[in-house]
Amino acid sequence: MVDNHEERQRIIGIVAIACSVTACSLAPDASPQLNHHQPINQPQATVAPLLAPTTVKNLAFIPPTKFQRKIVYRVEPTNQEKVIALTIDDGPWPNTTTQMLDILKQNDVKATFFWVGQALQANPDIAKRVVAEGHAIGNHTWHHWYQQMNPATAQSEIERTAQLIQSTTGVQTTLFRPPGGVLNNGLATYAKSQKYAVVMWSQTSADTDPRAKPQVFVKNVLRDAKPGSIVLMHDGGGDRRRTVQALPQIISKLKQQGYRFVTVPELLAMQK
Numbered sequence: 383m384v385d386n387h388e389e390r391q392r393i394i395g396i397v398a399i400a401c402s403v404t405a406c407s408l409a410p411d412a413s414p415q416l417n418h419h420q421p422i423n424q425p426q427a428t429v430a431p432l433l434a435p436t437t438v439k440n441l442a443f444i445p446p447t448k449f450q451r452k453i454v455y456r457v458e459p460t461n462q463e464k465v466i467a468l469t470i471d472d473g474p475w476p477n478t479t480t481q482m483l484d485i486l487k488q489n490d491v492k493a494t495f496f497w498v499g500q501a502l503q504a505n506p507d508i509a510k511r512v513v514a515e516g517h518a519i520g521n522h523t524w525h526h527w528y529q530q531m532n533p534a535t536a537q538s539e540i541e542r543t544a545q546l547i548q549s550t551t552g553v554q555t556t557l558f559r560p561p562g563g564v565l566n567n568g569l570a571t572y573a574k575s576q577k578y579a580v581v582m583w584s585q586t587s588a589d590t591d592p593r594a595k596p597q598v599f600v601k602n603v604l605r606d607a608k609p610g611s612i613v614l615m616h617d618g619g620g621d622r623r624r625t626v627q628a629l630p631q632i633i634s635k636l637k638q639q640g641y642r643f644v645t646v647p648e649l650l651a652m653q654k
Contacts, residue, residue: 443518443555443647445579450556452574453565456584457610460654464641466611467649468493468632469583471522471559473501474508475618481626482617483515489633493517494646496559496581499524499543501618506550513551518645520557520581521547523569526619528562536572557581557646581646583614587632589625590616596628603632607641610649 459465470493473479479495486493495512497519502509513519523539531539540558547553558578560569570580585606587599603613615629616622633643644652 441513441551441553443520443553443557445556445647445650449579449650450574450577451579453570453580453582454612454650455582456608456612457649457653459610459649459652462609463652464609464639465644465649465652466607466609466613466636466641467644467646468613468615469496469520469559469581469646470494470615470617471496472498472526472616472618472620474505474512475501475622476505476508478622478626479505479508479512479617482629483511485626485629485633486517487515489630489637491633491643492645492648493643494520494557494581495617496520496522496557497543497547498522498526498618499539499546500526502543502546502550509547509551513553518557518647519547519551519553519555520559520646521555521573521578522559523561526561528564529567531568533568533572536568539569540573540576540578579650581612583612584608585611586614587625587628589622589628590620594624596624596631599625599628600631600635604635604639607636607639610652612646612649 468491470482473495474497495517497509521540521543524542525539527539544555547555556576556578558570558573559581560567560573563582564570565580573580585603585608588594588602589599591598599615607613615625617625636643
């Protein structure tokens with residue numbers, strides 16, 4: 383275990399390390415198989431305030447120049463090191479996010495959370511805990527809309543969320559993930575114009591499938607895991623109890639295979 387000062391220094395160091403990276407696995411503007419979960423409504427549940435959440439000042443997740451305006455699906459790490467990044471979308475969310483944070487903390491795993499502005503507005507204390515515990519943050523728009531947008535709407539969806547992330551947690555981020563992985567509705571175009579890295583995924587747990595059992599999510603992740611993979615999971619946007627159930631097994635089995643968990647900024651720094 384490390385104390386809070388050491389942990390904060392480790393978090394801040396992520397950005398400094400990432401700024402030295404020289405290359406990444408980039409892909410053209412073509413959409414992979416979409417994630418077909420529904421657009422998100424603001425959570426109605428409430429959550430009791432957490433104990434003294436701390437805002438981390440001046441923390442930034444800014445991709446180096448090589449990755450700005452680019453779409454990233456996975457990384458080719460040096461020497462094919464067995465590293466993998468868990469990314470968790472659509473929160474922060476009552477109950478589910480805190481349960482996942484507990485599991486991540488117990489297993490000494492850091493993840494990257496892509497936040498929806500409406501969910502952040504409803505659950506600011508959960509967001510502060512995410513940051514305080516050393517996880518990376520990305521922008522996932524305000525409403526989680528899929529439809530075609532004009533430039534003004536796309537700008538509002540991203541900038542409104544970015545401003546709330548910074549005012550709530552002290553974090554500045556130019557990591558962006560479009561809802562559903564849709565790359566042609568105006569959002570990715572605006573994000574790239576503002577030097578965001580558009581972070582997609584190379585494999586999905588498929589945890590939005592309403593019929594699948596948690597063990598299926600585990601099987602999906604293990605089947606497709608490769609060095610430098612970016613894994614798609616969800617903590618919000620609906621009932622994610624099955625994802626919570628699957629997460630400990632995903633972590634345990636990947637560790638048994640020799641994988642080490644990193645955040646997206648850390649992964650970007652490991653490109654060979």
